[in-house]
Amino acid sequence: VRPQDVLATMYRHLGIDVSKQYLDHGGRPVPVLPFGDPIDELFT
Numbered sequence: 001v002r003p004q005d006v007l008a009t010m011y012r013h014l015g016i017d018v019s020k021q022y023l024d025h026g027g028r029p030v031p032v033l034p035f036g037d038p039i040d041e042l043f044t
Contacts, residue, residue: 004036012038 011018011033018036021029 001039002036004033005039006036008033008036009038009042013043 008018016032018033018038019031021031024030
């Protein structure tokens, strides 16, 4: 289990879309969470 997986799990359960991207001041896309997969086994 990686830290980004734990963060992806917390984001999912808070209703935060981890695939969303925001634009920085230069117009470049910045992902909410570039790496990480939710850990489904924690909440089953």
